[in-house]
Amino acid sequence: MINSTSTLKTSPVVPAKHRSKKLMERLELAAVYVILGLTALAFILPFLWLLSGSLKSSTELFANPPVWIPSKPQWSNFATAFGEFPFLLYLRNTLTIAGFGIIGAVISNTLIAYGFSRVDWKGRDGVFVLVLATMMLPFQVTMIPLFLMFQKLGWIGTFLPLIVPVFFGNPFFIFLLRQFLVGIPKELSQSAKVDGASEFRIYWQIILPLSLPVITTVMIFSFIYSWGDFIGPLVFLSDNKLYTLSLGIQQIMSVNDPRWPLLMAIGVSMTLPVLIIFFILQKYFIQGIAFSGIKG
Amino acid sequence: MNMARKDLLNGLLFISPWIVGFLCFTLYPLVSSFYYSLTDYDIINPPVFVGLENYKTLFTGDNLFYKVLKNTLFMVFVGLTVITACTVFISILLNNKKIKGMAFFRVVFFLPTLVPFVILSILWVWVLQPDSGIVNTILGWIGIDGPGWFSSPVWAKPAFILMALWGAGGSIIIYLAGLQGIPESLYEAASIDGANSLQKMFSITLPMLRPVILFNVITGIIGTFQSFAESFIITQGGPDGSTMFYSLYLYQNAFQYAKMGYASAMAWVLLLIALIFTLILFKVSGRWGNND
Numbered sequence: 112m113i114n115s116t117s118t119l120k121t122s123p124v125v126p127a128k129h130r131s132k133k134l135m136e137r138l139e140l141a142a143v144y145v146i147l148g149l150t151a152l153a154f155i156l157p158f159l160w161l162l163s164g165s166l167k168s169s170t171e172l173f174a175n176p177p178v179w180i181p182s183k184p185q186w187s188n189f190a191t192a193f194g195e196f197p198f199l200l201y202l203r204n205t206l207t208i209a210g211f212g213i214i215g216a217v218i219s220n221t222l223i224a225y226g227f228s229r230v231d232w233k234g235r236d237g238v239f240v241l242v243l244a245t246m247m248l249p250f251q252v253t254m255i256p257l258f259l260m261f262q263k264l265g266w267i268g269t270f271l272p273l274i275v276p277v278f279f280g281n282p283f284f285i286f287l288l289r290q291f292l293v294g295i296p297k298e299l300s301q302s303a304k305v306d307g308a309s310e311f312r313i314y315w316q317i318i319l320p321l322s323l324p325v326i327t328t329v330m331i332f333s334f335i336y337s338w339g340d341f342i343g344p345l346v347f348l349s350d351n352k353l354y355t356l357s358l359g360i361q362q363i364m365s366v367n368d369p370r371w372p373l374l375m376a377i378g379v380s381m382t383l384p385v386l387i388i389f390f391i392l393q394k395y396f397i398q399g400i401a402f403s404g405i406k407g
Numbered sequence: 408m409n410m411a412r413k414d415l416l417n418g419l420l421f422i423s424p425w426i427v428g429f430l431c432f433t434l435y436p437l438v439s440s441f442y443y444s445l446t447d448y449d450i451i452n453p454p455v456f457v458g459l460e461n462y463k464t465l466f467t468g469d470n471l472f473y474k475v476l477k478n479t480l481f482m483v484f485v486g487l488t489v490i491t492a493c494t495v496f497i498s499i500l501l502n503n504k505k506i507k508g509m510a511f512f513r514v515v516f517f518l519p520t521l522v523p524f525v526i527l528s529i530l531w532v533w534v535l536q537p538d539s540g541i542v543n544t545i546l547g548w549i550g551i552d553g554p555g556w557f558s559s560p561v562w563a564k565p566a567f568i569l570m571a572l573w574g575a576g577g578s579i580i581i582y583l584a585g586l587q588g589i590p591e592s593l594y595e596a597a598s599i600d601g602a603n604s605l606q607k608m609f610s611i612t613l614p615m616l617r618p619v620i621l622f623n624v625i626t627g628i629i630g631t632f633q634s635f636a637e638s639f640i641i642t643q644g645g646p647d648g649s650t651m652f653y654s655l656y657l658y659q660n661a662f663q664y665a666k667m668g669y670a671s672a673m674a675w676v677l678l679l680i681a682l683i684f685t686l687i688l689f690k691v692s693g694r695w696g697n698n699d
Contacts, residue, residue, distance in 0.1 A: 139604060143500050150497060151515045157573065158518070160541050161530050175539045176547075219424045226421025232414045240689075242425065245433055247626075247685040249633045251654050252678045253436035255443060255661050255671050259450075260436070279428025310417045339523030341636040346662065357525040361640055364529060375533070378526040385521045397513070400580045 161382070164375035165189070172371055188376040196363060196377065198356075205355040208273050208344075209337035215277035216284055216333040217326055223280045224288035225314045229300060239289070246282035250342065258346055272347035273340075277333075284329050287399060291325040292318060328399035331392055335385060356381055437678070444671035454668065461672035471648065471656070472673075478564065479632060479653040486568040487627050490575050495620060498582035499612055513583065516576035524636035531570045532557065532641055542569075557641055560649040567637060567650065578623050585619035586612065618691075625688045629681050653677065 164172055166184040192198065227239050261272045295318065303313050319326075344358040354362070360377055363369055389396060419426070444461055446454035465472050501512055522530070534540050535556035543553030554562040593611050602610070613620075635654040638644065644651035644659070657677070661670035 140503075140505055143503060143506060147497070147500055147506070147512055151512055154515050154519060154573065154576075156541060157530055157534050160534055161526075164533060173539060177539045177541065177544055219428075223422045223425045226418045226425075230414055230418040230421060232418030233411065235418060238422070241429075244685060244689075245429065247629055247681055247688075248433065249629065249654075249677055249681055251633060251635070251657050252440060252674045252681070253433060255667055255674060256436035256439040257432065258661075259439075259443075259667070276428065276432045278424065279432060280425035285425065310421070314421075335521060339525075341524045341640075342658075345639075357523055360525045360529070364525070364640065371533075374529050378529050381526050382522050385523070386518065389518070389521055393514070396517070397580060400517075400577055 158382075161375060161378055165372065165379040167372055167375075169370070169372055172375075185372065188372045189380065192373040192376040192380070196359065196373065198377070198380075200352070201354055201356045201359040204270075204353055205338060205357075208270055208355060209334050211270070211274040212277050212337040213330050213333045215274065216281060216329055219278050219280045220284040220288055220329060221319060221322065221326065222314070224285050224292055225310075225318060227285065228289045228292040229295075229313070229318060230310060242282050242285055246286065254342075254346060261347060267347060268350045268353065270348075270353065273337075273343050284332070287329060288322065288325055291322055295321055324395065324398075327392065328395040331388065331395055332399060334388070338381075338385060440671045440674050440678075443668050444675050446668040446671075448667040448671075449665045450667060451665075457668070461669050462676075464669070465672055465676065471651070474648055475651050475653055475656045478649065478651055481564055482567065482631050482634070482652065483628055486564075486571060487624060487631060489568060490572050490578070490627070491620065491624055493572060494575050494578040494623075495582055495613075495616070498579050498586060499608060501579070502583060502586040513580065516579045518576070519573045520576045522574070525640060527570065527574065528637050528640040531566070531573075531637075535566050535569070557650075558646055560647040563642060563646060563650045570637060571634075578627075581623060582616065582619060585616050589615045621691060622688065625684050628684050632677055632680060 163179060163181060165188055166186070167178065167181045167188075168183075168185050171178045171181055227235060227242070257272070258267070261267050264271075266272050266275075299317055299321075300313050303317055308316075339357060340355070341357045341361070344355045345361075348354060348358065351359075351362070356377075360374065360381070364374060443454060445456060445458060447457050447460075448454035497516065500506070501509055506512075519527075535542055537543060537553065537555045537558065540553075540556075542556075546553040556562050556566040589612065593615070594607055597607050597611060632653045634652060635658060638650045638652050638655045639658065642650040644655055653673075654677075657670050657673045660666045660673065
């Protein structure tokens with residue numbers, strides 16, 4: 112408001128119509144800020160609620176009206192949770208699966224994406240459409256035969272069903288990597304070929320080093336996926352010594368009268384690492400997500 | 408050996424992990440799933456061939472299946488519409504050049520997508536707790552007596568929609584990327600013609616964004632049919648079957664009632680649904696996949 116009067120003074124020639132338009136624009140902008148601000152607040156609140164819940168005692172957690180800031184932060188919730196719930200065992204299991212997941216995803220998908228982008232062969236784009244089509248295939252469709260197959264192989268009750276398939280490509284990662292590889296100038300490969308380099312050497316020495324940013328994206332997505340995966344471990348890990356964090360928490364949540372402050376503490380411990388990874392490697396996330404929906 | 412043959416050999420060699428994976432972990436399960444769908448199979452005894460019996464039961468003899476379909480379609484029509492409208496709206500607001508702090512908002516909207524399903528579920532049980540949850544507390548401030556959410560047959564589905572909305576930040580990122588691809592010159596031309604913000608939104612932004620919206624909606628439909636973890640963890644289908652969704656019912660048939668054949672028939676119906684929507688997507692956005 113103050114601003115608009117000052118413009119009035121310095122530029123008295125501005126027609127009235129123009130002035131009201133300026134005012135409208137300002138009001139519009141203010142409205143946009145209010146809407147975005149409130150939405151952002153609504154998005155942040157549940158996180159704060161989780162954090163505050165993890166530091167409350169049982170009585171405070173159930174208090175009505177609710178307590179927003181715990182009167183005496185119960186840091187012991189964390190220690191108790193780690194002690195009573197086999198947190199470290201489940202953490203190790205989760206990291207084992209996630210670690211193999213990352214290795215498998217990087218090795219297999221970079222090779223496959225190279226074959227779909229840097230080598231020209233007849234029928235390539237037709238086969239690639241098939242890859243894209245399998246991206247839409249719900250896991251539930253193949254879940255039962257996979258379970259029966261892994262059971263026959265004696266893999267149920269081991270990590271193998273969650274590790275082995277990762278080494279044979281993932282359509283989303285193939286898509287993501289291919290998008291990137293297509294953009295690397297063809298001349299780079301051609302001049303190497305003239306010098307007598309094999310396709311594998313071009314892949315290994317030229318293309319892989321150039322693809323490090325998108326490989327990082329693949330590694331992050333792969334980790335986040337394994338970290339939060341629920342249905343995979345639920346179907347394939349029958350032995351509770353093999354449980355991942357997700358599955359283990361669900362088990363204690365499903366008992367009657369679970370100890371909620373501990374669950375909240377575990378919730379914070381399981382969310383924090385992912386948030387930290389996100390804040391350190393933010394640009395790879397946004398790039399990867401935007402890429403998947405937009406390009407093409 | 409000529410160049411074309413050498414390239415073909417090299418290409419196939421590079422994609423060979425995918426070929427093996429596709430055969431073992433996709434094609435074989437698909438085909439055998441169809442076989443199982445024609446059998447009665449409880450894992451302990453060998454499968455007994457029953458023809459199309461499972462499909463017949465599914466569509467004529469299982470009232471719960473219709474309820475499951477109705478629940479899932481509610482999530483598609485109501486849930487996805489609400490989510491799409493909200494995420495597109497927020498993205499358009501965010502795409503305003505005059506807005507400062509776009510990066511901040513983008514991060515805030517994206518963060519919830521990182522929370523693992525199980526934690527998401529624990530968290531939302533608490534957020535929507537009837538007596539002491541934050542949503543009902545805030546509703547209480549403005550004089551509204553909040554519903555029982557997950558414990559109410561009417562409000563359990565809207566509770567899941569709220570939860571999905573909180574986790575829909577990925578769509579906002581995709582929409583924003585789409586919005587940034589709309590040429591500025593279109594808006595300038597419209598400004599010269601005297602168009603206001605609303606007119607610009609309806610005659611430029613939304614039409615230009617349509618392919619991206621379509622992509623998100625179709626992947627969203629398939630995703631809704633796949634949604635499992637939240638309802639499995641929070642409600643197990645209750646109260647009164649109101650949150651028994653497609654994949655949850657499929658899972659229960661397979662692994663809780665050991666009706667592998669019946670669950671496989673459900674899987675094939677799901678496959679057809681996914682296939683139809685995938686074909687629509689491929690058809691409508693022909694550019695998908697070959698942009699070089």
